[in-house]
Amino acid sequence: MSSDRFTGAAAGLTPQQRARIAVFRFGLGPKPGLIARLSRSPNAAFDACWAELTASTAKANVLIPPPRVNGRQLTPDDDMQRCCFAGGNDINSGTIRYQELSRRYCKHLEPEVGLVERLALFWANHFSMHEEKSVPVRSVIGHFERTVVRQHVLGSYPEMLKAAVAHPALIGYLDNFRSTKNAINENLAREILELYTLGTQRRFPNRSIDYTQEDIKSLAGIITGWGISYRMLSRTAHHPEYGSFRFRQSDHDEVTRKVLGQSFGAPGQAKGFAALQWLAEHSYTGQNIATKLLRHFGFDNPPESLVSRLRHIYVHTGGNLLEVSKSLLRMEEVWAAPLRLRPPHLWAVAMARGLGFTNVDFPDTMTSGIHRIESHWQMRLRQLNNAAWGRVTPDGYPDIDAAWLHPDAMRMRPVIAIQMLHDSKWRGYALPNPDTLRSQLLPGSVRMANVSRYTGDSRVRAELAEIFLTSEYMTR
Amino acid sequence: MSDHEHEMIDRRLEDAIAAGCEQSRLLLTRRAMLGVSTGLFSWACLPRHAEAFDGDRRLLIVSLIGGMDGLHVAYPLQERNTLRGYRASMLAGRGGYLERYRALGRSGFVINSNLEKFAAMFGRGEAALVHAVAPPLQTRSHFDCMDNLQNGQPGFGNPTRDGWLNRFLSRLAENQPARRGLSATGSPLILQGEAPVQSWSGSELTGLAGFADALLPAYRQSGLPLFSGNHGVARQLELGLATHSLATTSESGQSAGDSSLTRSFRGTARLMKAATGPRIAVLSVDGLDTHDGQVGRLDAKLAELDNGLDAFRTELGSDIWARTVVVCVTEFGRTARSNVIGTDHGTGTVALLLGGNVNGGRVIADWPGIATLNDDRDLTATIDIRSLFKGILSEHLGLWKYDTLMNTVIFPDSHAIRPMEGITRLPKPNRLRLRNNRLT
Numbered sequence: 001m002s003s004d005r006f007t008g009a010a011a012g013l014t015p016q017q018r019a020r021i022a023v024f025r026f027g028l029g030p031k032p033g034l035i036a037r038l039s040r041s042p043n044a045a046f047d048a049c050w051a052e053l054t055a056s057t058a059k060a061n062v063l064i065p066p067p068r069v070n071g072r073q074l075t076p077d078d079d080m081q082r083c084c085f086a087g088g089n090d091i092n093s094g095t096i097r098y099q100e101l102s103r104r105y106c107k108h109l110e111p112e113v114g115l116v117e118r119l120a121l122f123w124a125n126h127f128s129m130h131e132e133k134s135v136p137v138r139s140v141i142g143h144f145e146r147t148v149v150r151q152h153v154l155g156s157y158p159e160m161l162k163a164a165v166a167h168p169a170l171i172g173y174l175d176n177f178r179s180t181k182n183a184i185n186e187n188l189a190r191e192i193l194e195l196y197t198l199g200t201q202r203r204f205p206n207r208s209i210d211y212t213q214e215d216i217k218s219l220a221g222i223i224t225g226w227g228i229s230y231r232m233l234s235r236t237a238h239h240p241e242y243g244s245f246r247f248r249q250s251d252h253d254e255v256t257r258k259v260l261g262q263s264f265g266a267p268g269q270a271k272g273f274a275a276l277q278w279l280a281e282h283s284y285t286g287q288n289i290a291t292k293l294l295r296h297f298g299f300d301n302p303p304e305s306l307v308s309r310l311r312h313i314y315v316h317t318g319g320n321l322l323e324v325s326k327s328l329l330r331m332e333e334v335w336a337a338p339l340r341l342r343p344p345h346l347w348a349v350a351m352a353r354g355l356g357f358t359n360v361d362f363p364d365t366m367t368s369g370i371h372r373i374e375s376h377w378q379m380r381l382r383q384l385n386n387a388a389w390g391r392v393t394p395d396g397y398p399d400i401d402a403a404w405l406h407p408d409a410m411r412m413r414p415v416i417a418i419q420m421l422h423d424s425k426w427r428g429y430a431l432p433n434p435d436t437l438r439s440q441l442l443p444g445s446v447r448m449a450n451v452s453r454y455t456g457d458s459r460v461r462a463e464l465a466e467i468f469l470t471s472e473y474m475t476r
Numbered sequence: 477m478s479d480h481e482h483e484m485i486d487r488r489l490e491d492a493i494a495a496g497c498e499q500s501r502l503l504l505t506r507r508a509m510l511g512v513s514t515g516l517f518s519w520a521c522l523p524r525h526a527e528a529f530d531g532d533r534r535l536l537i538v539s540l541i542g543g544m545d546g547l548h549v550a551y552p553l554q555e556r557n558t559l560r561g562y563r564a565s566m567l568a569g570r571g572g573y574l575e576r577y578r579a580l581g582r583s584g585f586v587i588n589s590n591l592e593k594f595a596a597m598f599g600r601g602e603a604a605l606v607h608a609v610a611p612p613l614q615t616r617s618h619f620d621c622m623d624n625l626q627n628g629q630p631g632f633g634n635p636t637r638d639g640w641l642n643r644f645l646s647r648l649a650e651n652q653p654a655r656r657g658l659s660a661t662g663s664p665l666i667l668q669g670e671a672p673v674q675s676w677s678g679s680e681l682t683g684l685a686g687f688a689d690a691l692l693p694a695y696r697q698s699g700l701p702l703f704s705g706n707h708g709v710a711r712q713l714e715l716g717l718a719t720h721s722l723a724t725t726s727e728s729g730q731s732a733g734d735s736s737l738t739r740s741f742r743g744t745a746r747l748m749k750a751a752t753g754p755r756i757a758v759l760s761v762d763g764l765d766t767h768d769g770q771v772g773r774l775d776a777k778l779a780e781l782d783n784g785l786d787a788f789r790t791e792l793g794s795d796i797w798a799r800t801v802v803v804c805v806t807e808f809g810r811t812a813r814s815n816v817i818g819t820d821h822g823t824g825t826v827a828l829l830l831g832g833n834v835n836g837g838r839v840i841a842d843w844p845g846i847a848t849l850n851d852d853r854d855l856t857a858t859i860d861i862r863s864l865f866k867g868i869l870s871e872h873l874g875l876w877k878y879d880t881l882m883n884t885v886i887f888p889d890s891h892a893i894r895p896m897e898g899i900t901r902l903p904k905p906n907r908l909r910l911r912n913n914r915l916t
Binding site: 174175178179180183184185186187190194200201202205213216338339340341392393395402405406407408409410411412414415416417418419448449450451453454458461462465466469470474475 | 541542565613615616617618619620623624632637668674675682683684686687688690691693694695697698700701702703707708709712713714715716717719720762763765767768815816817818820821851853
């Protein structure tokens with residue numbers, strides 16, 4: 001038997017504690033039998049996480065294939081084009097959106113622990129977009145998540161960032177398609193600095209220098225002309241590139257500009273790629289990303305020492321996200337961090353996995369001013385203010401307890417738990433025996449709440465919901 | 477705060493809930509079904525003895541998220557040509573757009589015609605504009621500036637994550653009704669902190685009857701701080717349940733055709749007007765970030781806000797409206813020049829002030845003009861928004877303007893920021909006095 005992987009802050013954790021932390025803090029929640037299996041040896045939990053991260057198949061496993069639209073499976077070749085076309089058509093955009101969300105939710109149900117899937121969710125929230133911004137944006141957020149976030153989740157952050165900024169979803173969401181050398185729109189440039197690279201100034205008050213309005217204007221100038229094609233072949237027929245990213249030289253300002261003192265003067269689009277590469281490798285970006293990762297996986301207020309260690313790895317590897325993720329997983333302080341409240345989305349996913357769902361959706365047609373297909377799953381998460389693509393502002397859903405731990409939110413959880421169990425009947429799932437399921441999911445745990453006042457199906461639902469409301473399922 | 481104090485609050489809270497807010501009724505945010513987003517509503521409740529709260533005043537703070545363009549809301553008539561020049565591209569094809577603004581009395585300012593009901597209140601002397609105002613931190617970042625608006629700090633470097641309104645509430649003595657608020661530490665930041673605060677989203681969904689109550693003992697006995705701690709799940713759930721039951725046992729009065737935002741305003745008023753209901757509330761409205769499609773989007777949003785504010789006034793009734801101040805604030809204004817079709821982040825902007833206790837019919841401004849722009853870009857802020865907030869705390873709620881709490885705790889390092897004067901109409905309430913480190 002190999003020696004204990006933990007020799008520091010996490011060394012005192014029992015194998016079963018480690019197993020629970022692995023599946024709830026780093027993963028998407030246990031499937032039946034997993035915690036027992038990961039509790040068999042001291043290293044089993046860590047090794048299961050490590051394996052998901054480092055397996056030769058890891059990068060492929062996190063990918064999601066393009067959706068089916070109107071009975072036709074899109075291929076990587078026509079994926080972008082078809083999704084963009086949908087942006088010109090409300091009904092098709094609703095279909096694409098529904099398919100993308102549904103596939104994303106189902107993907108959460110696949111892996112054993114779900115660490116890479118958690119990272120994909122983290123990075124999707126890092127580039128959080130609101131589907132109500134416009135029909136074209138709604139049509140391509142899914143494509144963005146599949147081809148930008150998931151493609152690079154274990155790759156390079158500079159590459160992820162460049163792909164993100166050159167994608168019609170972000171260009172559309174943050175208005176850069178409006179930005180020309182004669183009329184600069186700063187929205188995207190500002191959020192690149194505040195959110196995607198260096199970080200908002202107030203979060204890091206001790207920095208010796210910081211970017212200014214001039215830097216924002218410079219960066220906005222550097223990415224002028226980064227737009228979206230609206231070419232038509234005729235009055236009614238789209239050009240094949242319609243809706244996809246397009247660099248327009250005529251809108252681009254060729255002036256050499258400085259950002260934080262660094263000059264960018266390469267011609268055309270190369271100027272922007274150079275700036276993004278430079279920004280992505282900046283140590284402030286490392287600090288921002290280290291802080292966000294630690295806030296997501298460990299602490300409302302990440303300790304400076306951990307931020308500094310993770311930033312060092314980030315900077316040293318040029319933003320290699322596999323190496324950063326490995327370091328994060330190896331930080332015993334994160335394993336030993338105090339329990340925090342599980343945000344609604346992660347909580348609901350854990351519940352679906354625990355119940356053995358292989359599909360989360362049952363399409364339902366709703367009208368909300370625009371025609372679209374809505375799913376129960378998405379609807380429930382919307383009720384908990386944590387639906388995918390539902391955050392209006394680009395800063396993403398917050399990762400601190402104060403955002404989720406308040407009276408109304410706590411009242412809604414039990415309601416939604418019962419509703420989701422009720423919905424599952426419509427999806428054709430038989431509800432499992434609560435006692436059996438409890439022992440399979442959380443070996444050694446006992447019922448905490450007395451629900452004997454209910455009978456029949458209500459009793460089963462109450463006993464099942466109780467598992468997900470009074471245990472580690474409420475934690476991360 | 478000591479554990480003992482928590483105990484005290486808990487018991488009073490239970491009493492208050494038992495005897496308290498039954499008349500309250502809330503129907504708020506309906507993100508639920510249609511994805512319409514109006515933001516979280518929170519309030520500090522005054523469950524009992526509300527009558528004893530000096531003057532029985534109400535305060536609603538409306539937080540407009542995204543940076544509302546103050547020049548789109550109102551501008552001085554004299555600057556019309558300058559503004560038209562700045563915004564030629566955005567107003568192209570909308571001939572006479574700026575001519576359709578309405579005069580605000582004899583103030584020299586004109587207001588967007590979508591704020592029709594607000595303009596009528598202005599005419600009746602119960603609404604005012606504060607213009608060229610901004611929070612002290614002027615970095616044009618949504619996140620930094622909205623945080624700053626709500627945390628009351630003089631700039632960067634706030635070590636504590638709590639809101640200025642919560643710091644006021646938490647300093648009220650225990651026999652002050654506001655101190656006996658319902659509990660939570662949820663959003664928004666302005667209400668986060670030590671003082672218990674309630675939150676409510678107006679969802680009518682219910683699960684199995686009594687199911688959530690059955691969870692409470694389980695949380696309390698868990699031994700996990702997350703579940704059983706002072707701000708833990710048990711405490712939050714308990715308060716959420718109490719509020720829900722108050723809301724659902726009261727009469728329902730929503731009007732058909734109300735937008736979700738109007739329902740939020742109406743529900744807020746319904747709770748606040750109850751004799752034992754909350755007195756201080758915060759309501760968040762998003763969608764003001766108009767880089768793109770500004771004219772259509774902002775006009776629609778202003779009309780929606782206008783309807784919401786009017787519904788709030790109507791629902792509250794004239795007696796209580798007379799003792800009410802509503803203030804609508806945003807994190808920054810926007811560029812004076814349009815970027816073809818919208819505007820980018822700026823600095824100075826407008827705050828809307830309304831309520832029966834507002835000494836209205838005025839535009840309160842030290843107008844900097846727009847011929848010369850701040851950073852050659854946006855409206856210079858000549859009023860620090862803290863002076864407006866301080867004026868409201870002082871004239872409307874009775875915190876003495878020279879109180880050290882005002883300048884050191886609620887708004888740290890703000891001695892130089894003088895409270896705005898003459899905001900209200902009614903005589904000032906009796907001054908809150910510090911006894912045993914608490915205001916009574």
